[in-house]
C-alpha cells in the first residue's frame with residue numbers, strides 16, 4: 001500500500017523497531033466487531049441465541065469478532081430488534097472506558113453515527129440523560145435512527161456548534177465523550193480513501209478543531225466529572241499535545257488511569273513540550289499489537305476548585321419546568337392502558353400532533369437546533385393515537401399488553417420488516433383488534449394494527465428491510 005512519505009516518517013519515529021510489524025499488518029485481514037446492546041439483552045443471553053460463531057474481543061466485555069467476509073449481521077432480524085451494533089473493535093474502547101452510570105448527565109459531543117453514543121445510552125439504563133450532538137445535520141439523522149433502534153428514550157439529539165452548547169450547559173454534565181474529528185490514520189488499513197483525505201486535511205487542520213472542542217467541553221463538565229477524549233489517529237499533535245493543551249488552559253484537570261489491557265500502548269510524554277509523565281496514562285491502540293484498527297484515548301477528571309464534591313450537581317436552578325397537562329388527550333390515555341410504564345405527566349411535552357416523554361431536569365433549550373428531544377411516544381391523529389417506532393423499540397415485551405411474538409424461523413418476521421400486511425389467524429382470534437407490538441423471539445420490532453386477523457403493517461417505512 002502506498003502511504004504518504006510524511007506519514008511513514010512519523011510512524012517510524014513513533015514506533016522505532018516496531019515499525020516493520022505495523023507495516024506488515026496492512027496485508028492482514030480487517031477485523032469485524034459486534035457489540036451487544038446490554039440495554040436489551042445480557043451478553044450471556046445473546047450468546048445463547050447468536051446465529052453465528054462469535055469470539056470475544058478480550059478488552060470489551062460485550063464485544064465480539066465475527067466473520068464479516070461471510071456473514072451479514074446487519075441483515076438479521078436481531079439487528080432490527082436493536083440487539084447489537086456493528087463497530088470496529090478498537091472504536092468500542094472509548095465508550096467502554098468512560099465510566100458513565102445510570103442517572104448521570106452524559107454528553108457525546110461528536111456523536112454521529114452513534115457507535116459510541118449507543119453504548120453510553122445503554123450504560124444509562126434509562127436513567128439520567130444522554131445528549132448526543134453532531135455538527136453535521138445529515139449525519140445526526142443516522143445518529144437518531146441508531147439511538148432509537150437501540151431503545152434509548154432518555155436522550156436528545158442535537159446538531160450544534162459546541163461553542164453554542166457551552167452557553168446552555170455550563171458545568172452541567174457528569175461525563176463527556178469527545179470522539180474528535182481527526183485525520184483518521186487509524187483507518188488507513190480499513191479504508192484506503194482515508195489516505196487521500198489525510199493528504200487534503202492532515203493533523204495540523206484537525207488539531208485546531210480538537211483544541212477548540214476540548215476546551216468547550218471542559219467548560220460544560222461539572223467539577224468532579226470526567227471527559228474521555230479519543231481519536232482514530234496516531235499523530236501526537238492530535239493526541240498527546242491536545243491533552244497537554246487542555247491541561248495548560250484548565251490546570252484543574254488530571255489525567256486518569258484507563259482500565260488496562262495488555263495490548264494498549266502508553267501515551268508518550270516525550271512527544272509533548274512539557275514532558276508531563278502523566279501523559280503515559282493515555283493509551284494508543286495499534287493494529288500490530290491487538291486485533292483492532294487504531295485509536296487514542298485519554299481519560300480526564302476535572303478537579304473541584306470551587307469546593308464541589310463528586311456526585312454533587314451544580315446549578316439546580318436550571319431545571320426546566322415542563323408544560324403540565326390538566327387533562328391528557330383521551331386517544332392517548334386509552335392507548336396507554338396497554339402500557340405498564342408509570343408516566344410522570346410533568347415530563348410529557350405535546351408539540352402539534354406529537355407527544356414526547358422528556359428526560360428529567362433539562363435546562364431551557366430555546367434556540368438550539370435539535371432533531372429529537374426526548375422519546376417520541378407517537379402522534380395524535382384524527383380521533384386516534386398512533387404509537388411511534390421509537391416507543392416500540394423502547395418497550396420490553398412484558399411492558400405492553402397486546403403482543404404478537406414470532407419465532408425467528410417464521411417467514412412473517414422478514415415480511416413484517418419489509419412492510420407487508422400479514423395474516424395472523426393462528427395467533428389472534430376474530431375479536432382481537434388494536435395496536436399490537438410485533439416481536440421476534442420476544443424482542444420488539446415495531447407496531448402493527450390488527451383487525452379481523454389481518455395485521456396492517458406499521459413498521460417505519462424508512463427502516464424497512466432491504467434484501
Ligand SMILES: C[S@@+](CC[C@H](N)C(=O)[O-])C[C@H]1O[C@@H](n2cnc3c(N)ncnc32)[C@H](O)[C@@H]1O
Pocket residue numbers: 091109110111112113114115116117133134135136139160161162179180181182209213
Ligand atoms: C470520529 S467522528 C464521530 C464518530 C462517532 N463518535 C461514532 O462512534 O459513531 C467525528 C464526528 O465529529 C463531527 N464534527 C466535526 N466537527 C465538529 C464540531 N466542531 N462539533 C461537533 N461535531 C463535529 C463530524 O460530523 C463527525 O460525525
